[in-house]
Amino acid sequence: MRILKRNSLILAIILSGILSACNGGLSDKFHMEKRYWDLSDYNEAVNQIKYFTKEDEQYPNYSNPETSPVFKKIVSIENVSVVLKDEALGLSHKNKFAEGMFKLQQDLFKTYNKIDRQDKFVYPVELVDIEDFGMKVQPLYFQLGNDQIVKNATDPESAEVKRMVNGNVQTMVGNFVNNINFIRHEEALNEEAKKRYAETIKDNITKLISDYPDANYTSMLSAVKTIQKRIKDAEIKKSFDHIQELITANIEQKEKKTQE
Amino acid sequence: MGNKIIIILSIVALFIAMLWDINLLEYEFPIPHENYKKITFDNFTGLNKPGNTLYGQKEFAFISTELRTEKQENKYRVDVLFHPARSYVYKKNIRGKELLTHELYHFHITEYCGRLLRQTIASSKNKINLSELETKYLEIENQMQKQYDYETYHSYVLGEQNRWQAYIDSCLESLKDYESPIIEK
Numbered sequence: 001m002r003i004l005k006r007n008s009l010i011l012a013i014i015l016s017g018i019l020s021a022c023n024g025g026l027s028d029k030f031h032m033e034k035r036y037w038d039l040s041d042y043n044e045a046v047n048q049i050k051y052f053t054k055e056d057e058q059y060p061n062y063s064n065p066e067t068s069p070v071f072k073k074i075v076s077i078e079n080v081s082v083v084l085k086d087e088a089l090g091l092s093h094k095n096k097f098a099e100g101m102f103k104l105q106q107d108l109f110k111t112y113n114k115i116d117r118q119d120k121f122v123y124p125v126e127l128v129d130i131e132d133f134g135m136k137v138q139p140l141y142f143q144l145g146n147d148q149i150v151k152n153a154t155d156p157e158s159a160e161v162k163r164m165v166n167g168n169v170q171t172m173v174g175n176f177v178n179n180i181n182f183i184r185h186e187e188a189l190n191e192e193a194k195k196r197y198a199e200t201i202k203d204n205i206t207k208l209i210s211d212y213p214d215a216n217y218t219s220m221l222s223a224v225k226t227i228q229k230r231i232k233d234a235e236i237k238k239s240f241d242h243i244q245e246l247i248t249a250n251i252e253q254k255e256k257k258t259q260e
Numbered sequence: 261m262g263n264k265i266i267i268i269l270s271i272v273a274l275f276i277a278m279l280w281d282i283n284l285l286e287y288e289f290p291i292p293h294e295n296y297k298k299i300t301f302d303n304f305t306g307l308n309k310p311g312n313t314l315y316g317q318k319e320f321a322f323i324s325t326e327l328r329t330e331k332q333e334n335k336y337r338v339d340v341l342f343h344p345a346r347s348y349v350y351k352k353n354i355r356g357k358e359l360l361t362h363e364l365y366h367f368h369i370t371e372y373c374g375r376l377l378r379q380t381i382a383s384s385k386n387k388i389n390l391s392e393l394e395t396k397y398l399e400i401e402n403q404m405q406k407q408y409d410y411e412t413y414h415s416y417v418l419g420e421q422n423r424w425q426a427y428i429d430s431c432l433e434s435l436k437d438y439e440s441p442i443i444e445k
Contacts, residue, residue: 082417
């Protein structure tokens, strides 16, 4: 009887161990209990997605109630701006964080950029939101970079410094042109993704032009005009019309100033 | 004989379990708020349970403070204390100045609530129900501590940390007259 009781206890312990190992649930590499993620949390999360998602599993996405919060956390700009907009933090520290986030966003885009057998994006809405995240991170990143250039310069007003600062802004404008060209994959997007894209491209570029009115948007205008010809979605067309108007007005204003 | 062994083992197990609450092996007496400037992480001698972290992180600390009231003959005492043997760092080699400052401001929040309680006792013309007052100000303290940790995220949001520090400093300054733990009635 005693042997039977002892064996039952051992069996119960082993079974509970197996059961707890088999339990589903999110990986602890997604630090969902944390309010804010730092760079190492992000890198852990992205590595977990890239290297440890099983073949029959999906990446965190909006359609999966269990993993949707993970994806939302990954593309939450609040997590980034809480550091990059904190004036109490040093420029070097913020620049390091911003550079990490910039690279991470590119990595994330490559990871989620999968197409199915019908040449449709597997994660269309998620991909658009990763683009949106990138368009929000970049102005913060480039601005911090420029602030650091000015701070470290012997003469912040020198032509060389101005050239570097303007060069960085133009690089950013060029990156946004890539975001415009993303829509050449229009047919790979679903309706929700197209709607999201129409909103985010309009909002982000409007803000870009407002924050950097002195930048050169000629290449962006050319890109918009070219891509407009092939767009079918009405909302996206409307957004591009709006962007075109803004850029045209910006260029005309600069020409007027030059003539004066 | 078997029973004796079980009793001894139970006492040892109980003692070990108690250590996670208060480290009797490295016990230090509670430190009153007036001596807060002497506190360093070396005073955080409490034991953390193995594997225990805060939000999966080890770069945090835990401070134990107490608001203690007592009625003596014709006076009241409201002491605000830091408990070294109940306070710990999650990772032994964490000694950041910022983190220590964050933890000390938890202590200052307790002191602020202590001063509010002293002020209430000093200005009260009615019979004082000390237990009720203590419960009330402990609740206020609890809310404030939670808000402080939430908004600063344990000093991760440095701008908020600075803002809270300035706010708590001004709160303490405004109740400077109630610094003494003793209230004569």
